[in-house]
Amino acid sequence: MKLLKLIAVATLLLAGKSQSFGQIYLGGQANYTNYAGYDLSFIGVGFNGDYVSDRITYRATFNLGLPRSYDRTYHLNSNDWTMPDSEVEGVEKYSVLNLWLDVNYFFTGDGEDGGFYGKGGLGFSFLRVANNLGDYNENMYHTNFEDRENYLQPILRFGLGYDLELDFGNVFFEGYGNLPANTVNGVAIDVQLPFSFAAAAGVRIPL
Structure with missing residues (x-):
């Protein structure tokens, strides 16, 4: 994918201009993600x-x-063409797991002292949907919904953030967009998840 190659080249160029600190930080974050166009x-x-x-x-x-x-209300298809379709109430459950690899470039300050930064990265989102339908007569009706639906989507991320150095370490605040990738290594793939935007706040502590 051309965009991925550009990100990799830009990262190498920036790394070549930097003086390595070699400092490692560990921490955690809380975040909020909203999928555009969906009530999710x-x-x-x-x-x-x-x-x-x-x-x-x-x-x-x-x-x-x-x-x-x-x-939610699930549609039921009749097994007998002389009988009308029906509906049944149920519960739709969602869970998501993400893995991200990002590069943050500080426009002001640096990675230890903090400052404003831009971010770009790659990742994967794994979304599971569980459809729990209420009771219905399976001899008379059937549904096209699976009990479990799994979606795996490669993602590109771009955003801005601010990092602040404190006595114990650093805190950061950032906003970013998650763009689903439609090609990997020149091969077209299905886009299973929509664009989403997110905000995060976290801490990182030097080892």
């Missing part, structure tokens, strides 16, 4: 590890979205 959002918690090299910070994040449940 998650509050998440995550763990992050940083490697600081002057103005560049390489960050790996493991994030878990707290499960969400929605009441």
Whole structure:
């Protein structure tokens, strides 16, 4: 993917200009994600590890979205063409797991002292949907909904943030957009998740 290659080249160029600090940070974060065009959002918690090299910070994040449940009406197809279709009430449950690899470049300050930064990165979102239908006569009706539906989507991330150094370490605040990738290594893939935007706040402590 051309965009991925550009990100990789830009990262190498920036890294070549930086003076390595070699400082490692560990921490955590809380975040909020909203999927554009859908009535679906998650509050998440995550763990992050940083490697600081002057103005560049390489960050790996493991994030878990707290499960969400929605009441909904499911359509039932009649097994007998002489009988009308029907509906049944049920609960739709969502859970999401994310893995991110980001590069943060500090426009002011640096990775230790903090400042304003831009971020770009790659990741994967794994979304599971559980459909829990109420009771219905399976001899008379059937449904096209699966009990479990799984979606795995490669993601590109871009955003801005601010990092503040304190006595115990650093705190950061950032906003970003998650853009689903439609090609990987030149091969087209299905876009299973929509664009989403998110905000996060977290801490990172030097080792």
